[in-house]
Amino acid sequence: MKKIITAITAGLAVTMLMSACSNRGGSTESGTTNETGYDSTSQTQAPDPVRENGYSITYYWGPPYENFTEDEVIRMKDAGFDIVPILTFPWEPEKIEKAVALLEKHGLNAAVKDGIVESIYSRDELPTQEEVDQCVRKLVERYGKYGNVKEWVLCDEPNALKFKVLSMFVDAIHRIDPERKAYINLLPTYATPDQLKTATYEEYLDTFCSIVKPDYISYDNYDFLGGDTTSSQRGEFFLNLEYAAAAGKKYGLETRVIVQLVQHIAYSNVSESEIAWQANASLLYGMKSLSYFTYWQPDNVNYTPTSMITIDGVATKHYTDVQNENKITRVLGSALYDTESEKVYRIGDSRLRGVDDYPENGKLGALTGENALVGFYKNGWFMVMNSEPTKTEAPSSLVMSGNAAGYEWLNPESAEWEPLSGCSYVKEADGKLTFTLPAGRAMLVRAK
Numbered sequence: 001m002k003k004i005i006t007a008i009t010a011g012l013a014v015t016m017l018m019s020a021c022s023n024r025g026g027s028t029e030s031g032t033t034n035e036t037g038y039d040s041t042s043q044t045q046a047p048d049p050v051r052e053n054g055y056s057i058t059y060y061w062g063p064p065y066e067n068f069t070e071d072e073v074i075r076m077k078d079a080g081f082d083i084v085p086i087l088t089f090p091w092e093p094e095k096i097e098k099a100v101a102l103l104e105k106h107g108l109n110a111a112v113k114d115g116i117v118e119s120i121y122s123r124d125e126l127p128t129q130e131e132v133d134q135c136v137r138k139l140v141e142r143y144g145k146y147g148n149v150k151e152w153v154l155c156d157e158p159n160a161l162k163f164k165v166l167s168m169f170v171d172a173i174h175r176i177d178p179e180r181k182a183y184i185n186l187l188p189t190y191a192t193p194d195q196l197k198t199a200t201y202e203e204y205l206d207t208f209c210s211i212v213k214p215d216y217i218s219y220d221n222y223d224f225l226g227g228d229t230t231s232s233q234r235g236e237f238f239l240n241l242e243y244a245a246a247a248g249k250k251y252g253l254e255t256r257v258i259v260q261l262v263q264h265i266a267y268s269n270v271s272e273s274e275i276a277w278q279a280n281a282s283l284l285y286g287m288k289s290l291s292y293f294t295y296w297q298p299d300n301v302n303y304t305p306t307s308m309i310t311i312d313g314v315a316t317k318h319y320t321d322v323q324n325e326n327k328i329t330r331v332l333g334s335a336l337y338d339t340e341s342e343k344v345y346r347i348g349d350s351r352l353r354g355v356d357d358y359p360e361n362g363k364l365g366a367l368t369g370e371n372a373l374v375g376f377y378k379n380g381w382f383m384v385m386n387s388e389p390t391k392t393e394a395p396s397s398l399v400m401s402g403n404a405a406g407y408e409w410l411n412p413e414s415a416e417w418e419p420l421s422g423c424s425y426v427k428e429a430d431g432k433l434t435f436t437l438p439a440g441r442a443m444l445v446r447a448k
Contacts, residue, residue, distance in 0.1 A: 055333035057326050058083045058111070059308075060185075060220075060258050061294035065095050067313055073106050076295070079308065079319060080326025085183075087113035087153040093142050104148040111183050112143055113153035121155055121165060129168055136172040144177065151183040157220075158184065160197040160204060163211040170212055181215035185258065188221040189240045205243055209251040217244050220258035220293060223278075226268035230390050237278070238344075239354035241285045245341060256289035257282050261318055262297065263306040272321050277389035277440030279329045284375035284383055284442070286341030290329060292322055328412040332383075332444055335410055339379040347372040347398055349387045364400050371396040372435070373442075384435045385442035398435040404428045410444040420445065 058081055063072055076084055086099050093114065100110045116135050120127050136152070143149050154169050155162065170182045186208060189201045198204040208214065223237040224230040241257070248255045259278035263269035270278075282290050297307040305311065308319040345358035348370030358367050363376055371394055373385040386396040404421035411418045420426055420433075425443065427434045437443065 055330065055337045056083055056256075056289040057081050057291075057329060057333075058085060058289065059292045059295040060085060061296055061298060061307075062086070063296045063309070063313075064089055064299075065091055065099070067296070068099050068102070070102060070106075072309075072313075073102050073108065075309075075315070075319075077106055077108055079295075079323045080330060081108070081295075083109040083111055083150060085111040085113075085153060087111065087183075090115055097143060097146075100143055100146045100149060104146055109148045109150045110146070111151035111153050112139070112149055113183075114139055114142065117152070117154060117169070121162070121169070123165075126165060127168070129172070132165075132168045133172045133176065136169070136176045140177050149180065151181045152177075153183040156185045157187045157191075159187070159195060160207050163208055166214075167212045170214060184212065184214055184218065186217065186219040188219055189236045189243065190221075190234060201243060202246075205247040206250075209247055209253065214253065216254040216256060216288070217248055218256040218258070218289075218291070219244060220291075222260035222267050222293075224260055224268045224270050224274055224389075225266050227263070228269050230268040230270065230274060233351075233389075235351060235353055237281065238352045241281060241344075242354035245285045249340075254288040255285070256287060256291060258291040258293050261292045261307065261322065262294045263304040264298075264300075264302050269304065269306045271390065272325075273392055273439035273441075274389045275318075275321050275325050275440070276328075276442075277386075279325055280332075280383075280385050280440060280442035281373075283329065283332050283336060283444075284341065284344050284373060284385060286336060286339070286375075286377065288333070288337060290333070331412040331415045332410065332442075335444065336377065336381075339377045339381070342376045342378055344373060344375040346387060347374065349373070352387060364402075367398060367400050369396070369398040369435075372398040374398065381444060381446040383442050383444050384437065386437040386439055389440045392439045394439065396437055396439070400433050400435075401431060402433050403431065404433060406448055407433075407445055408448055410446075417446070 062085060084103055086096055096112060096114065100112065103110050116138055120131060120135050139152055152173055154166060158166060166184060173180060173182050187196060193199055196204040198207060219240065221237050221240045223234045225232045225234065244255045260267055260270055261275070279290055294307045296309050297303055297305050297311040299311055306316060306318060308322055309315055344355055345362065346352045346355040347358050347367055349372065358374060360366065364382070367374065371386060371388045373387045375383045384398055388394040388396055404419070404426060407420040408417040409420050409423055425435060425437055435443065
């Protein structure tokens with residue numbers, strides 16, 4: 001990821017998706033917007049309880065310490081995040097502790113990285129297990145009293161030569177502080193064998209899981225290339241999802257992906273539909289967590305002010321985009337948390353590398369359409385998704401036999417299962433159901 005790392009219109013596509021399929025109404029009053037572009041009325045709201053488990057939404061790369069204020073923490077929470085990483089700056093322990101306490105005050109969890117970890121991890125020679133154990137004990141001594149510390153951050157994008165030392169850290173955490181997890185973020189499929197230090201990506205994942213014995217699989221994958229808008233895709237986002245899902249099933253591990261947000265280097269400034277496409281694709285594969293890169297704009301010439309918050313602390317359009325998307329993702333992700341993905345298929349879209357075509361004798365009978373995906377879960381539910389991320393005018397449809405009376409869909413606005421017949425994205429005629437969704441969007445469906 002190499003984490004040294006335009007503004008302003010409303011999220012209409014999200015609003016359309018959450019309202020087009022429901023007769024529910026309602027209104028909210030807007031509060032006062034301060035100079036950061038943030039609605040300050042939420043500061044009067046009582047914090048929610050800290051999430052002890054369940055579906056999680058986070059980010060990579062946050063504000064520097066001088067900007068890690070109470071207002072900023074509230075803004076993070078209002079964006080829909082539940083765990084905040086403190087890992088991108090060499091903060092002193094007392095600053096980390098203050099940040100953790102502030103997060104705890106507002107019902108947010110923390111993932112903490114202390115410099116003592118890097119001092120051991122970055123060595124050329126392998127440390128002793130006792131040195132690693134002492135490091136973990138020091139972490140617990142400094143921050144263990146805070147119940148909202150859920151993860152110890154170890155590293156980003158390690159190659160396979162680092163798996164042995166990582167296994168020592170994970171083993172120490174499991175023995176000394178078993179209630180917390182180890183955070184390790186892996187390389188994507190487009191890393192070279194020289195970067196991976198394995199011959200293939202599959203070998204890289206398998207070696208990581210077998211040697212390190214991690215708490216979960218996390219990786220980053222940025223698919224959209226261009227400038228102010230996307231001009232092309234790598235075409236490996238779904239391939240990476242397939243590889244991670246296979247490794248997760250083999251080793252019984254949950255999965256997380258860090259998705260693209262900020263325009264940097266060759267990566268484009270993603271649109272609302274491209275944000276939705278990444279989030280919904282992760283749900284298709286049953287991921288239990290989602291992360292965005294980045295929340296705060298890095299102080300680096302390669303990064304444009306297209307993070308959620310600019311380097312000057314001003315909320316961008318992407319703040320609203322992600323905030324709106326998180327409302328949908330939270331509902332769907334939480335609903336799917338206690339089940340697992342079985343299989344994802346493509347219908348009428350050969351671009352999706354790694355994804356199998358839907359079979360003629362599939363679970364839903366014969367399916368026809370274009371630019372569509374369908375994902376099945378162990379509890380019998382299925383998700384329909386528009387596989388086109390960028391071209392909002394591109395046709396997308398999925399046609400199946402059946403009648404709407406036999407199905408329900410999970411409405412993200414009400415967080416309730418509602419009759420499929422009430423959704424305007426689904427049409428019924430001649431014994432067939434036709435699903436037509438906006439670019440990047442998805443629906444969770446179940447039989448009654």
